[in-house]
Amino acid sequence: MKPSVKFWRSEEREEIEELQETGEVKKAVGAAEKAVRARRDGGMLKQRIFAAVMILLVFFIHVKIQKPTFYPRSKVVFAVGRACREGESRSAALPVLEGLWWLGDVQVEDELLTLVNSWNPIPADRMFNLAEVENGYLMDERCVADLQSMMNDCRAAGLSPLICSAYRTQELQETLFWRQVGKLEASGHSSDAAYAEAAKSVAVPGCSEHQIGLAVDIVDVSYQRLNDAQENTAAQQWLMQNCWRYGFVLRYPRDKVEITGIYYEPWHYRYVGKDAATAMYLRGVCLEEYLAEGVMEGLTGFVPEAPVEGAGE
Numbered sequence: 001m002k003p004s005v006k007f008w009r010s011e012e013r014e015e016i017e018e019l020q021e022t023g024e025v026k027k028a029v030g031a032a033e034k035a036v037r038a039r040r041d042g043g044m045l046k047q048r049i050f051a052a053v054m055i056l057l058v059f060f061i062h063v064k065i066q067k068p069t070f071y072p073r074s075k076v077v078f079a080v081g082r083a084c085r086e087g088e089s090r091s092a093a094l095p096v097l098e099g100l101w102w103l104g105d106v107q108v109e110d111e112l113l114t115l116v117n118s119w120n121p122i123p124a125d126r127m128f129n130l131a132e133v134e135n136g137y138l139m140d141e142r143c144v145a146d147l148q149s150m151m152n153d154c155r156a157a158g159l160s161p162l163i164c165s166a167y168r169t170q171e172l173q174e175t176l177f178w179r180q181v182g183k184l185e186a187s188g189h190s191s192d193a194a195y196a197e198a199a200k201s202v203a204v205p206g207c208s209e210h211q212i213g214l215a216v217d218i219v220d221v222s223y224q225r226l227n228d229a230q231e232n233t234a235a236q237q238w239l240m241q242n243c244w245r246y247g248f249v250l251r252y253p254r255d256k257v258e259i260t261g262i263y264y265e266p267w268h269y270r271y272v273g274k275d276a277a278t279a280m281y282l283r284g285v286c287l288e289e290y291l292a293e294g295v296m297e298g299l300t301g302f303v304p305e306a307p308v309e310g311a312g313e
Contacts, residue, residue: 112142112273115291116209117261118199128213130167137166140213143247143271147216150239150246159235160221164267168210177202200263214271215251231266239269244281247274256286 116122131141139147154161168176180202184194209215219226220233230236240250251270252262272280272287280290 110273110276112214112271113276113287113291114212114214115287116203116207116212118204118207119261121207122211126212130213133166133216134163137163137216138213139166139216140271143214146246146248146271146274150243150248151218153242154235154238157238159238161218161235161239162221162224163216164219164224164226165210165217166215167213168208170205170211173203173205173208173211177205200261203262209251209270216248216269216271217267218269219267226265226267228264228266236266240266243269244277245274247271247277249277249280249287251287253286256289259288260286 111128114123114126129141130138131144133139133144133147134151151161151163177198180198181191181194184197185191189197203209217226218235218239219230220235222235223230223233231240243249248269248271250266251268252260252265254264254266257263270287276290280287283290285293
């Protein structure tokens, strides 16, 4: 039996024909089979390369070209394509919430709900007007009146709250962050470890809520250290129970560290507006959870009875 030579390349055909002419049929067949295997292996490699290129191309188109969808108010869409559906139960949302803090590119329609953290830096086109609050500190003008009312009512209850930080420039945030990195390096941390650890207590420059004028740090005059003991002061207890009435929330609660990615800060308050703050307080959720679940629907305007004594409306 002679192998067909019709479809071989010129060099393969010449080799096979030469073996046929000398009567070495077995060698001719072997040469033909070798050529077939080489052709087949080469074709499979090309197919694999082509498939890999197509997968990368589809991924690029999905991530880079697909425009984000904007949902009303508290609805959000993640660039990875994971969206919270209306009516989704809390249990169904848990797989999302457990890893929510590292997701990036969160888009919201209401600027007061803007999510800012290491995975969601301040938008380049973010614009806002600043106004002065107490002691020369500045805040987004949309929250100044509510902040001042909260401070006044806290004092009317016989307490002594003190603002110790509000709006920060990029330069100030860089100073605070790298100072913390330096302290950790001096204590024995490697540069990478110091950076990662510092980011859990001082926001990375460009990723701090203070830089959009919606965050404020408040302490009790009698105890002005920024540590966990701050939660035990009278002013802080009042603020934690009543801040939602003025549109503020305790941004980094003790039991939400795994979601926010930030250590517990019983002095850091974030303005989100009264409707959102009320919903978050009633549900016991942080901003990340609130955005993921869309909890505001049906709760707007609902205020629990029996307000805390001394709280102003």
